[in-house]
Amino acid sequence: MISILRDFTKTWIFKGLMILIAASFIGVGGASYFSGSNSTDVIVAGNVKVTAAEFKANVDSMKRYYETQGQTITNEQLIAENIPGRLLAQLTDRKATIAWLDRLGVRPSSKLILAEVAKIPLFFNSVTGRFDMDTYRQQLASRDMTDKMFEADLREQIAEQQYISSAQAGLEAPRVFAATDAAFGLQSRDASMFFLSPQNVTMPGEPTQADIETFYKANLQRFTLPESRAASVITFSVVNYAKSVSVSDEDLRQLYESRRASLATPEVRTFVQVRAPDMAAANKVSAALKAGRSAEEAAKANKGEVISYSLRPQTAVADDKIAEAAFKMQTGEISAPVQGTLGISVIKMGEIKIGSAPSFESARAQLDEELRRQRATEKLNEATNAFADALAKGEEFDAAARRLNLTVAPLEPITADGMGRSGTNYSTYGALVKGIFDLPQVGSVSEVLPLGEGEYFALKLTGLQPSGAPPLAQVQAELAVLWRREKAAETINAEADKAMARLAKGETLAAVAASYKAEVRSQKAITLQTAQQMQMPQAVAARVFSSKAGETFVAEMPVQGVPAVAIGRLDAIHQGDATQANTMATMSKAQASQALGQDMGTVIQKNARVAVKAKSNTEAAYRALGLEPPAAAGSESSSKAGSKS
Template sequence: MISTIRKLFESKLGAIIAIIFVAIIGLAFALSDVSGSLSPAGVGGGTAAKVGSVEISEAELNEAVNTAFSQVQRENPGLTMAAFVQQGGLDDVFASLVDRVTVSAYAQKHGMAVSKAMVDAEIRDIPAFKGLDGSFDQQTFLGALRQNNLTEAQFREDIRRSLYLEQLLSLSDAGTKAARNMALPYASLILEERKGQLGVIPSQAFVPKNDPSDQVLNTFYKANRARFTVPERRAIRYAVFDAASMAGKVQVSDAEIAKYYRDNQTQYAASEERTISQLIVPTEAAAQAVAKRAAGGESLSAIADDIGVAVSQAEGVTKSGYASQTSDGVAQAAFSTAIGKVASPARGNLGWYVVRPDSNRSIAAKPLASVSAAIRETLTTQRTREMLDEQTGEIEDQLAKGATVAEIAKAVGAKVETTPPLLQAGGSPGNPDFKLPEALAPIRAAAFQMDAGGDPQLIQLGDDQRFAIIGIAKVDAAAPPPLADVKQDVINAWKRSEASKAARALAAKVRDSVNKSTSLKQALAANDAPIEQIQPISGTRQQLTQNQDQVPPPLQLLFSMTQGSTKLLPLPQEQGFYVVHLDELIRNSAKDNAPLLEATSQQLSRALSQEFSAGFVAAMREELGVKRNQSVIDRLRARLLGNDS
């Protein structure tokens, strides 16, 4: 089962997520990482639970919650910790943490052991920790842990607990292979076929011709105000400024240009560019073998084909540029070797390089006069950026002291703009022609994150040289508009509602008639239903399971009905009702369908294994005894919800 860990490290999710969730064992339950990557700042030192004699601290539970939340938030960036907890996140993490500690404690109680050698072997087998030569690399291992704020001790403890899980839960796998006779009825159910009839009674046939009275309309509007409620809108006051606002404020002297030229003399001195063929292998021994064969007259291309690698080319590179791509040693070898000759192997950032300079070009030195304009532009850009950084710092100080958008805009020479009331998703209900430029979308996003009465804020717009000061000019709370403003929309909604009611009433009469042994065709004719024809519908349960997103709703309904019954199904947006009748249910046997029987057996086996594993862990908890400290858990819950003041 520890192979689950190795596969996770090899997956496209990458080593980072795998390190954090190194002990997830999907066979039994989702286990959260107790080592965490966030510090338990502000968490008390109480005991949240006790499994046998092993304590789970409040800090440990807090770290596990933070780790689980950070992973869920990657999939749902808008999720808050409060929402995560309210949706059961804390409870789920607590249960998983208890189970994880239970398995480890139970294993140790019954004499199971995980040696340092076993842990070392598992770590060595994780591909993410291997170097260029394919063997375990200690520096790669430690670097990966540092990137995730994990200590080696924490990671080793994760591996140790995972090995306990493997030893114990592998026992629950024994005998979980579902027998053929057990799989047969489930496999046969997949082959079940159903045939029926479908009629559609459209609401359009029952739309009232006359508008409702004012009294009826008012009553309908009051009962359906939520349908017409306009979400909260915010009018935003903002001012944009960027590097252009610094125009004329930055001056670069000739003396400064000359100094920059002297300080960067190597950039303008005479130089050489070379085009270099390179072959990269993982070890020095392999590189020496390649160089020896090349010295004997073999071409790099032929050698590369023979050993299963490729020759690549770096075109028109300088020595310093090539060094940044490879290493100083590789660049020195490439630029000190005669054109057409193979250089001695050197180690670079991707392995050992065997290189051959193919051609070169000399570049003359650039005098100050020829580059002064470019240097002036470089220094101007650099000074502008520095001034902009200083200015944004000053603006933040002024905002902290209560400065307004207008005051800041005046200081930076920017124009104050005010939007009409906008929806968070964009657009303005009261001004449909208004459109906030896409480049200013961060203004709207930030404004809806601010407190309605909060102070103005400084935000960045895309790149690092464009900013905006924003404030909330007005907030229109979510509310239904006056009836007069949406009267025609309400009238149309009332007509759709009345038409839908009439369509449903007729559909119900047809259904009741069919359920009294009348055919669907006769029932529709007897009730003068506005339908052109009855359509046959049919399918197998296998089609239903394989194409769930593409199966029409009436066909899905057909597989939840008893033979000979009739049911109704509303169409979207009050467009009418389906009348679905199941004529025939055909049961087919899967006894001769070996692939289906095998697939069904595997699915049932996994389900059995999960059930046995969950039952085994429950028995462990019963034997060890689990005591939870509800007051500590409630205290952590309040802190995570922001209610601990």
């Protein structure tokens, strides 16, 4: 369906529709190009720029996300899959659209941004269950972001989403789109085919030693193994030290008394703060509230602003002076004007819930765990300091471990992407893998390093295997298998070419199949659904549903690494029931309109790039990540002002 819709975007009908949108882009104006190939900016789109540092932050954020999913993205993968280039293209589309919208004056208000931020559960206080400014900033700081950076990003997302949604509003795909899709989905097809495999084609003999040597040299890159390193590791864990910690009842009671205040549930209050522009207005607001007017009415009449707090602790109030005043008031009380840090306000107090402290017994388990962890941490610190001091004085790694009763565990050879020789994936322990590959040579010893979650480790590099292909003798058996498999594929494909040539000259499918002692299999009324149910190979199904009646085809379909091909003919195409097709077309019309809307969004982005003369610097993107740019990229890859979408 998507391909049909995309084909429609090339027609004069769709271009006529798009010219209304495209024309508005062309009249917007231009933006400057990069001053030269030595620019360090990764993207310039109108007045919007993305620096090398910002681009690197985007990639680092993506890598951190995958690490939380147990996957590590190596530099080799970044290059092999052109991740920097793909991310650069997506980011350029977005920044160009934002720059264009900014020129049009499409900018979400600060009030809207803050309202959206306040809806995000990540920023809710775990106690109150509501948005909390401190939690908001702490969560952003843990992701190397400030509130300004996050709000700017959110502003861009909202602006782009609102504009594209508005452009797509009311868009309805022509009924012929859904009708064509429905008719295709209800078609059934008859096909006949036979299969060529090592069973009915003469295979090459066993490879000679010369064959294997030639194959090895020609495919040396395929067998090259990355550098691997083996190490000994000592781990220091708070959990392990906690097992040997003793905690008495007296210890717990002393901790309870010292922590009583912090264990208590804080007092929370519901109140309204009406911020006024000056003292005179504040006095009028106070009088209006005391006269029974609502906070909204009082604020509107005096150019004020209403800020509501619902069962919030004192620490959740943004203005410290307002918070102090509010938590001295009584239920229903209306204050005189209060001079806060951020301006003058009047407070109307609502519900008050007094805080409470837990009993010793109810807090006992929590205190026990906390005290054990605290003492375990002290033991861990003593052990790590003692071991670090021993190494600093020149004591040998293993000897120091024995003297301090520490366990040294051997680690199997590991590659830089965290894969062990046994197939174990160590990439979730990123600090450990990095520590191993930071050691300069065999015998080198690391400092005591953090592993995370109360664990630390120290390393000694015990072995290093440089990258390179293994010796021929070591992989001779595997090479023979690969050689036979590739030669078999070459032979079968060559025979398939001969068979197709014979069919093109007029021989029947049955005659060609018989010459290979293969059986022709005919299948009737194949639909997209039945093709999936019978697990028809994807390559074969693609040819069956893309061929014309009477057309012959060939499709590769290896089975578990064994080469094979299908040679067939599409015998007939049967159209589906017209009534059923009409019903399906009606049901799928919304999906067709949605797909058309997505294509419109793509057109909007491309034309925005033209309008603001967006330009992206591939070389700067790669260098921002410490990578060598692809040779083919040259000094710059850009979306130039005159390019057509």
